[in-house]
Amino acid sequence: DIQMTQSPSTLSASVGDRVTITCRASQSISSWLAWYQQKPGKAPKLLIDKASSLQSGVPSRFSGSGSGTEFTLTISSLQPDDFGTYYCQQYYTYVTFGQGTKVEIK
Amino acid sequence: EVQLLQSGGGLAQPGGSLRLSCAASGFTFGNFAMSWVRQAPGKRLEWVSAISNKGDSTYYTDSVKGRFTFSRDNSKNTLFLQMNNLRAEDTAIYFCAKAPRISCTGAFCYSLDYWGQGSLVTVSS
Numbered sequence: 001d002i003q004m005t006q007s008p009s010t011l012s013a014s015v016g017d018r019v020t021i022t023c024r025a026s027q028s029i030s031s032w033l034a035w036y037q038q039k040p041g042k043a044p045k046l047l048i049d050k051a052s053s054l055q056s057g058v059p060s061r062f063s064g065s066g067s068g069t070e071f072t073l074t075i076s077s078l079q080p081d082d083f084g085t086y087y088c089q090q091y092y093t094y095v096t097f098g099q100g101t102k103v104e105i106k
Numbered sequence: 107e108v109q110l111l112q113s114g115g116g117l118a119q120p121g122g123s124l125r126l127s128c129a130a131s132g133f134t135f136g137n138f139a140m141s142w143v144r145q146a147p148g149k150r151l152e153w154v155s156a157i158s159n160k161g162d163s164t165y166y167t168d169s170v171k172g173r174f175t176f177s178r179d180n181s182k183n184t185l186f187l188q189m190n191n192l193r194a195e196d197t198a199i200y201f202c203a204k205a206p207r208i209s210c211t212g213a214f215c216y217s218l219d220y221w222g223q224g225s226l227v228t229v230s231s
Contacts, residue, residue, distance in 0.1 A: 034217035043201050043221035044151065055219070087151055091215040094165070095141070095153035 002026050002090050006098035014106045019075040021101045023088035028068045032092040035064055035073045038100075039084040047086075048073065080105055108132040108220045110202050115225035118192050122229070128185040128202030128222050136160070136180040139205035141218060142187050144198035144227075154200070155187065158209035165210065169195070192229045199224040 003026035013019050023033065031051040036044035046055050048064035051071055061076045075082055083105050088098040114126040126142070141156040155176040156165040164176050175188040185202055203218035210216065 032214070043203075043224055044218075045221070046217060046219050049206075049217045049219075089151075089217065091217055093213045093215075094210070095156075095215050097151040097153070099150045 002029060002093050002096055004088055004090055004096050004098040006086075006088060006101050008101060009099065010102045010104065012104040012106050013078050015078055015080060017078045019078050019082075019103065021073045021086055021088075021103075023066075023071045023073070023098050025069045025071075025090055025092075029090045029092035031067045032090060033064075033066070033071050034089045034091065035062075036087045036089065037082075037084050038087065044087060075103075078103075078105070108204065110204065110220060110222035112200075112202055112222040112225045115200065115227045117228045117230065118189075119231050120193060120229055122192050123188070123190045124192065124227060125189065126187040126200055126202070126225050126227075128187075130183045130185070130204070133204070135183040137208065139207055139209045139216065140178065140185050141203045141205060142176060142185075142200055143203055143218065143221075144196075144200045145224075146195075146198040149198075152198075156205075156210060156215065157185070160208075163209055189227070192227075194229050196227060197229050199226050201225075 005024045033051045035048040038044040052064045085100045085102045109131045111129045142154045157176045161178045173191045177186045202222040204220040205216040207216045
């Protein structure tokens with residue numbers, strides 16, 4: 001199985017801050033990576049597919065980059081509505097998720 | 107608008123059974139693969155099962171093989187997850203989710219672009 005590891009596990013940032021979340025795969029997955037946002041009590045929402053392709057309707061402050069084994073999700077200017085837990089997911093070999101990064105607003 | 111409306115779930119005893127349903131609308135249901143993903147309390151998301159667009163190919167994670175059955179009725183735009191011989195470790199919120207493709211190709215699968223609201227399954231005596 002391909003293991004996905006995110007860092008940090010939790011981050012606290014202020015409105016307007018630039019936020020970066022890292023996701024590492026245990027082996028190369030090319031660009032077959034997705035990012036999701038999940039708010040408490042809700043289903044995950046797909047933000048980015050194929051490592052860097054922003055989904056329709058997702059604010060442009062979200063961006064993704066990387067390939068191979070290391071990927072990043074960046075929020076260029078954190079907004080109050082961006083709180084929640086963010087998950088990466090690989091689909092190169094079946095599907096596995098990272099453990100999540102909880103984003104809190106200071 | 108794509109909608110996935112889940113029903114079913116609840117409380118079952120160890121060894122018992124439950125069935126989850128997921129009614130889809132807003133897209134051509136028979137053109138897309140579907141999946142079930144679960145989330146145990148405080149745990150990461152876990153891909154449980156997947157089915158191809160026609161229902162002729164299924165995948166199960168090892169821990170549910172032989173106990174869970176994933177099926178679909180394309181005439182009714184509905185998914186079903188039959189869960190038998192339930193264990194305490196099956197306790198989780200279960201989400202149905204839509205893929206942007208017709209199926210996995212070998213082990214190469216997909217992201218999940220729309221999700222249901224979730225169904226709580228609790229296995230306890």
